[in-house]
Amino acid sequence: xxxxxxxxxxxxxxxxxxxxxxxxxxxxxxxxGVGLCYAGAxxxxxxxxxxxxxxGVAYGVWAAxxxxxxxxxxxxxxxxxxxxMMTVGIVMICGGVLLIExxxxxx
Numbered sequence: 198x199x200x201x202x203x204x205x206x207x208x209x210x211x212x213x214x215x216x217x218x219x220x221x222x223x224x225x226x227x228x229x230g231v232g233l234c235y236a237g238a239x240x241x242x243x244x245x246x247x248x249x250x251x252x253g254v255a256y257g258v259w260a261a262x263x264x265x266x267x268x269x270x271x272x273x274x275x276x277x278x279x280x281x282m283m284t285v286g287i288v289m290i291c292g293g294v295l296l297i298e299x300x301x302x303x304x
Contacts, residue, residue, distance in 0.1 A: 199248035203255055206241035207262040209234045214267050218275060251301045261294040 213234030220227030238259075245255050265287045272279035 199245045199250035199255075202241045202245035202248060203250065203258060206238045206245060207259055207266070209238040209241060210259065210263045211266045211270065213238060214263070215270055215274065218271070254298050254301045257294045257297045261290045265290060 213231050216227045216230040216234060220231060242255060242259055246252060268279060268283060268287060271277040
């Protein structure tokens with residue numbers, strides 16, 4: 198169940214960040230979505246930790262997934278650049294998180 202909470206936390210965190218970007222160009226009502234998404238993300242991250250997920254794994258997956266998804270969605274939605282170097286960075290972030298998770302499993 199911890200992974201479900203963590204996945205939902207990532208989705209809400211990315212939703213909050215994308216809403217923050219939208220708020221800079223659109224209605225100020227987007228800020229309500231920002232606050233709700235971030236608050237929900239922290240609650241769900243807390244639930245993932247309460248379900249025995251190690252902190253290093255939870256935070257690593259949450260942060261890395263958020264960065265990667267935000268970069269890709271920014272490209273798709275806002276037409277922001279996604280260069281080869283950025284893509285390599287995303288792959289490296291994912292690899293690092295996998296190493297952290299595997300290290301936690303073997304500890």
